[in-house]
Amino acid sequence: MGYYDQHMHTHFSPDSAESFENYLEQTEGLLVTTEHLDFHDAYNGGADTVLDYAAYSEKIDALNAIHDGRIRRGIEVGYTPESHAQIMSYLEGKTFDVILLSVHQNGRYDYLQPIIDEMDPKAVMREYFGLCTEAVHKLDGANVFSHFDYGIRRLPVTLVDLREFEPHLKQLLNAILAKEMALELNTRSMYEYQNADLYRYLIGLYIEMGGTRFSIGSDAHSIHKYRYHFDDAIALLREFGVTGLTQFKDRIAYIEPI
Ligand SMILES: [Zn+2]
Ligand SMILES: [Zn+2]
Incomplete structure (x- = not known):
């Protein structure tokens, strides 16, 4: 079983306190962590959430030296059109095995903030799926499109609601296909936020x-x-x-059978 969990965070992300060492104890196989990069992070009071790449690399190199190179490097880029230039300049010259692409916010608020509850769900969906498609179009070099339902996790979206947005979703999927990215099944979305039926439809x-x-x-x-x-x-x-699942080493895709 060569496939591994391709979306995980450690304390190198501000919303996690977990250590590499604890993850290493969970498996004898490979691991990757995908730490947050969110400029003007609405969830973080508007501050920039920036991965300390030097410290991250140093930690992984040190652990890989004693753990047979089992840890791969990853990052989860939270895209906003306003932060495009900052994202590109951050990624320049850095090495990752996998880059996840996410939309967490619209430049004003994160889609998991309570303000969402007061909004018209359809308007939120329209805006969110539009931002997702724009993110995929504009950010070159990403490998995986993450949690397509992030923007609707707080909303009471049914399958019927989602089907109404099929043209929007097709635009998003077309962009993902054009960039040869993988589509993520985010298992917390599916089984904690109970959106498995929405994923089934999208798949x-x-x-x-x-x-x-x-x-x-x-x-x-x-x-x-x-x-x-x-x-x-x-x-x-x-x-x-x-x-099979699509995994990435040095940002090159390969298939692991399931
Ligand atoms: Zn994440
Ligand atoms: Zn995320």
């Missing part, structure tokens, strides 16, 4: 459009969510006839 749409690249990530911020509901997500992919 079907993506496959119908020719999509083949899937990534599974728990979005763990502690070992308690490491490989969260992986068996369920894999069973779902198998139902669709999917036989």
Whole structure:
């Protein structure tokens, strides 16, 4: 079983306190962590959330020297159009095995903040899916599109609601296909936020459009969510006839069978 959890955070992300050492104890295989990069982070009072790349690399190099090189480097880029230039300049000259692309906020608030509850859900969906498509179009070099439902986690969105946005979702998936990115099954979204039926629908749409690249990530911020509901997500992919996951080393895609 060579596939691993392709979305995890350690204390190198401000919303996690977990250590590499604890994750290493969970498996004898490979690990990757995907730490946050969110400029003007609404969730962080508007401050920049910037991965300390030097410290991150140093820690991984030190652990890899005694753990057979089991740790890979990753980053989760939270995109806003306003931060495009800062993101590009941050990534310049840095080495990652995988770059996740996410939309967490619209430049004013994060989609998990309570202000969302007072808004018209359809207006939020329109804005959020538009920002997702723009992010994929504009940010070159990302490998995985993460948690497509992040912007609607707080909303009471049903499958019927989501289907109304099929044209928007097709635009997003077209952009993902054009960039040869993988589509993430975010297992906390699916089984903690209970959006598995929304994922099932999106997976079907993506496959119908020719999509083949899937990534599974728990979005763990502690070992308690490491490989969260992986068996369920894999069973779902198998139902669709999917036989492998797309993983990245040095940002080159390869398939691990499931
Ligand atoms: Zn995220
Ligand atoms: Zn994350």
